[in-house]
Amino acid sequence: MLDHLASIGTPAGNHRPFPRFDLDRDAWAGLITTLAEKTDWSLVGLWADTALVHMALREDLAGTVAVVSLTCPEGRFPSVGGVRPSAIRLERAAQDLFGLMAESLVDPRPWLDHDSWPIRLPLSADPPDPLGNPEPYPFLPIEGAGLHQIPVGPVHAGIIEPGHFRFTCNGETVVRLEQRLGYVHKGTEWLMGGRSIGEVAKLAARVSGDSTVAHSLAFARAVEAATGSAVPERAVWLRALMAELERLANHIGDIGAICNDAAFAYMLAECGLLREKILRAADACFGHRLMMDRVVPGGVAVDLPDAGRDTLESLLAEIRATFPGLVKTYDEKASLQDRTVATGRVGPELVRRFGAGGHVGRASGRVLDARRDPGHAPYDDLEFEVPVFHEGDVNARVWVRIKEVEASLGLIDQILERLPAGPIRASLNATAGQGMALVESFRGEIMTWVEVREDGVVTRCHPRDPSWFQWPLLEAAIEGNIVADFPLCNKSFNCSYSGHDL
Amino acid sequence: MLKTIARNLMRGPRTMTGPGPAEAGVEELASRLDRAARTRLGRSLSIREVDAGSCNGCELEIHALNNVVYDLERFGLRFVASPRHADVLLVTGPVTGNMRDALFRTWDATPDPKWVVAVGGCALDGGLFKGSYGIVGGVAAVIPVDLHIPGCPPRPIDLLSGLVALVEAAK
Numbered sequence: 001m002l003d004h005l006a007s008i009g010t011p012a013g014n015h016r017p018f019p020r021f022d023l024d025r026d027a028w029a030g031l032i033t034t035l036a037e038k039t040d041w042s043l044v045g046l047w048a049d050t051a052l053v054h055m056a057l058r059e060d061l062a063g064t065v066a067v068v069s070l071t072c073p074e075g076r077f078p079s080v081g082g083v084r085p086s087a088i089r090l091e092r093a094a095q096d097l098f099g100l101m102a103e104s105l106v107d108p109r110p111w112l113d114h115d116s117w118p119i120r121l122p123l124s125a126d127p128p129d130p131l132g133n134p135e136p137y138p139f140l141p142i143e144g145a146g147l148h149q150i151p152v153g154p155v156h157a158g159i160i161e162p163g164h165f166r167f168t169c170n171g172e173t174v175v176r177l178e179q180r181l182g183y184v185h186k187g188t189e190w191l192m193g194g195r196s197i198g199e200v201a202k203l204a205a206r207v208s209g210d211s212t213v214a215h216s217l218a219f220a221r222a223v224e225a226a227t228g229s230a231v232p233e234r235a236v237w238l239r240a241l242m243a244e245l246e247r248l249a250n251h252i253g254d255i256g257a258i259c260n261d262a263a264f265a266y267m268l269a270e271c272g273l274l275r276e277k278i279l280r281a282a283d284a285c286f287g288h289r290l291m292m293d294r295v296v297p298g299g300v301a302v303d304l305p306d307a308g309r310d311t312l313e314s315l316l317a318e319i320r321a322t323f324p325g326l327v328k329t330y331d332e333k334a335s336l337q338d339r340t341v342a343t344g345r346v347g348p349e350l351v352r353r354f355g356a357g358g359h360v361g362r363a364s365g366r367v368l369d370a371r372r373d374p375g376h377a378p379y380d381d382l383e384f385e386v387p388v389f390h391e392g393d394v395n396a397r398v399w400v401r402i403k404e405v406e407a408s409l410g411l412i413d414q415i416l417e418r419l420p421a422g423p424i425r426a427s428l429n430a431t432a433g434q435g436m437a438l439v440e441s442f443r444g445e446i447m448t449w450v451e452v453r454e455d456g457v458v459t460r461c462h463p464r465d466p467s468w469f470q471w472p473l474l475e476a477a478i479e480g481n482i483v484a485d486f487p488l489c490n491k492s493f494n495c496s497y498s499g500h501d502l
Numbered sequence: 503m504l505k506t507i508a509r510n511l512m513r514g515p516r517t518m519t520g521p522g523p524a525e526a527g528v529e530e531l532a533s534r535l536d537r538a539a540r541t542r543l544g545r546s547l548s549i550r551e552v553d554a555g556s557c558n559g560c561e562l563e564i565h566a567l568n569n570v571v572y573d574l575e576r577f578g579l580r581f582v583a584s585p586r587h588a589d590v591l592l593v594t595g596p597v598t599g600n601m602r603d604a605l606f607r608t609w610d611a612t613p614d615p616k617w618v619v620a621v622g623g624c625a626l627d628g629g630l631f632k633g634s635y636g637i638v639g640g641v642a643a644v645i646p647v648d649l650h651i652p653g654c655p656p657r658p659i660d661l662l663s664g665l666v667a668l669v670e671a672a673k
Binding site for chain 2: 114116117118119122154155157158159160161162182183184185186187188190191202203206207208209210212266269270272273275276279283289290292325329333496497498501
């Protein structure tokens with residue numbers, strides 16, 4: 001892939017750690033044709049800047065990652081959505097925020113812009129006034145006998161984030177689900193532009209509260225790549241410790257919540273208790289239950305106290321004593337299995353086409369994990385399994401989580417055993433540059449791209465949450481299932497609204 | 503599973519002792535709750551949670567209130583699925599432009615008497631997201647707020663103190 005990109009583009013300097021190539025319009029259009037043939041080149045991200053569009057690609061087997069960029073002074077670029085459907089919503093977002101038009105985009109409807117902002121195209125060079133008198137959002141039309149629609153949201157019945165789901169049903173069976181998102185769009189990317197690295201780190205920590213460690217880590221690693229700054233070794237290990245604690249808390253919480261959506265409250269009670277214990281241990285060790293603002297560019301903000309090792313070791317012992325029993329219960333209860341097995345299936349072909357990662361990808365045979373591919377310290381020095389299942393149903397997504405809980409326990413063991421001594425934070429180099437990082441959150445791979453000035457001001461930051469490539473698959477997963485199984489499917493995906501809407 | 507349930511029954515609940523009402527909360531509320539409302543509600547309050555734009559951090563901690571350690575229901579507080587069943591709206595996040603109408607309509611659908619509790623730093627004044635084109639401000643920019651629980655996100659124990667203050671004031 002690198003050879004091909006080098007042959008059609010010009011290498012751009014100051015982009016780390018992956019290469020970036022500037023393409024002209026013809027080369028971009030040609031690359032789209034190539035992508036149609038090269039099915040193993042997956043889309044990692046697509047984001048805009050003023051009169052510029054970037055696309056990150058990965059060659060799946062080789063693990064090579066690269067970015068290509070197209071300057072579009074006329075405000076238009078050939079759409080990638082036709083060959084990589086995962087780009088469609090990203091292109092709609094680029095249209096709404098930057099006013100860059102994706103030519104022949106299969107679905108040109110607005111996405112994040114709900115006609116409620118005081119300006120339009122907020123990230124463009126010269127944002128125009130709102131249109132006024134907005135048209136209602138054109139949902140996909142339906143026709144056929146016996147079909148009815150169920151609109152749900154944006155305010156849902158549970159304690160969850162807002163979004164709109166429009167179900168088209170025939171009796172109990174869902175014929176089509178259409179999502180409309182963007183309700184929690186806070187203008188995060190706009191706020192990130194032109195602020196200091198420290199201020200942007202706080203925003204990055206609040207892209208999605210449940211993966212605050214992972215998003216902070218992705219931002220920190222991108223900034224460190226851009227400025228060519230080194231991080232003290234102890235900080236690298238502490239970061240991994242926090243990331244694995246976050247993964248444990250979320251996966252265990254999710255396993256309980258999925259079972260609860262199958263009306264099996266026992267698992268929610270027991271998993272909820274375990275999750276609470278993990279959060280309390282995190283609080284005792286790092287001073288915050290979710291470990292927010294603990295991973296910062298240059299290192300970590302707090303050190304593990306002396307008593308922290310004992311706290312974590314007894315936490316691990318407790319999880320090891322309790323969790324296997326819960327797994328056994330999950331596996332042996334016919335009433336639970338009846339709900340989760342063969343429900344909400346996503347085929348391997350769809351997962352590949354959308355480049356979905358995390359438990360959604362790994363439950364349908366796509367084995368990618370950013371901790372290993374492309375991998376980063378300290379994971380390249382640690383032993384862990386990346387579980388993969390092939391059934392693609394709710395049950396498989398539960399099992400991916402179960403196996404990842406076990407893997408994270410093993411990782412924390414190794415980290416505690418080998419945690420090096422030393423400083424936990426270093427100052428960043430005052431260098432300008434562009435940087436990119438891939439980090440595995442509990443939900444899947446986060447891609448963060450930053451551009452930093454010499455004076456430590458971030459001129460552009462784009463965090464791409466894994467949810468972008470998972471939400472569209474939820475629409476596919478529910479097709480042909482009954483309405484009552486939607487909460488179960490939705491929870492087994494557990495996509496982020498805030499991380500997606502930004 | 504049955505063994506665990508039996509052991510749990512023998513060992514007793516793992517629920518922690520509840521906190522007292524937050525001092526500030528009581529003062530903030532006492533003046534706002536009139537006698538009629540106290541008589542009508544007794545010690546039971548139904549809560550409808552609304553995320554008006556949060557990062558989901560606050561929701562995680564509100565969820566924790568339902569776990570066996572905090573066990574919110576023992577205080578007569580329970581989460582309900584519809585604003586039409588609610589006495590209290592628990593609102594998180596800076597209010598985004600895209601959620602403004604939905605939040606107002608949820609408040610409008612909640613029968614009187616009703617109270618609004620704003621949760622988290624963003625819900626006070628937009629927090630870190632202040633000044634963005636995407637938000638209209640804190641919760642008070644859209645609906646009247648009776649109590650604010652600070653924190654990013656507030657710990658469950660702080661949420662509990664605030665809510666207990668609400669019930670105490672209504673007692």
